[in-house]
């Protein structure tokens with residue numbers, strides 16, 4: 001569709017530019033004898049998509065010169081095991097970045113895990129220290145997906161100031177930190193922000209008011225084009241594999257927004273795949289190299 005390629009925001013191209021800079025920074029560190037290292041900790045819940053997700057993250061790390069590894073803890077007594085891992089990895093001077101694969105299993109208190117992690121290694125910005133800095137308008141490590149939305153707006157020169165940004169979803173990894181950044185009284189912020197969630201009444205009513213709409217609700221193709229204002233900017237955070245026999249592999253990826261109908265009204269839109277996802281990964285690499293630079297100072 002010609003119109004959709006004109007308005008499509010190319011997340012892969014943005015990610016490539018970020019990665020080039022991260023690679024140059026990593027090379028400087030490596031010359032000084034510091035090899036940036038990222039450890040992902042996951043709970044063994046046999047999610048079939050987990051392996052391919054970890055492989056693609058490992059590949060991304062390798063592209064820029066970051067060493068990466070995955071550590072698995074058993075599902076039984078996961079909170080204790082994750083806390084012990086956090087404490088051990090905090091002590092390990094060869095590790096610069098640590099992240100826990102989210103969502104953690106139900107019943108695990110994530111804050112009891114993150115508080116045991118050295119906040120200087122918290123590349124996903126989930127430690128209370130980093131969440132506090134963000135709330136104070138002095139962000140250091142910030143959840144990468146929320147930051148990816150900010151980065152896309154900046155790089156595509158989409159002005160937020162004074163505009164109505166409607167965020168669907170209030171999670172700690174996307175909606176809440178994003179709302180905080182968009183409200184900051186600084187460049188890239190100063191938006192008028194509305195946050196919707198599962199208890200919001202009449203979601204289409206709020207979507208219709210958005211100059212910029214961010215969808216992060218975890219519901220495949222939920223937001224329809226007819227809900228949107230003509231000319232809205234649409235940033236789709238959702239990622240879902242849905243069955244589709246037309247594809248050789250039997251499935252395809254979609255977002256929280258119904259892409260085809262949204263393309264008929266949006267002025268700019270991120271596709272799924274190839275939108276917010278690659279930028280999120282690139283920013284995780286950036287955070288890891290920054291953590292390694294901080295440790296080298």
Ligand SMILES: NC(=O)c1ccc[n+]([C@@H]2O[C@H](COP(=O)([O-])OP(=O)(O)OC[C@H]3O[C@@H](n4cnc5c(N)ncnc54)[C@H](OP(=O)(O)O)[C@@H]3O)[C@@H](O)[C@H]2O)c1
Nearest residue numbers: 145169170171174197198216217218237238239276277280
């Ligand atoms: N592209 C990336 O790199 C990336 C990274 C992370 C996540 N994701 C994707 O982004 C999506 C959101 O992730 P998340 O971790 O933020 O999810 P989450 O923790 O499940 O939060 C979902 C949020 O959406 C709200 N919500 C759910 N159904 C709704 C509905 N029908 N109407 C209005 N609000 C609704 C929930 O409301 P309540 O608070 O009331 O429950 C919650 O605030 C998922 O599809 C996930 O796969 C993508």
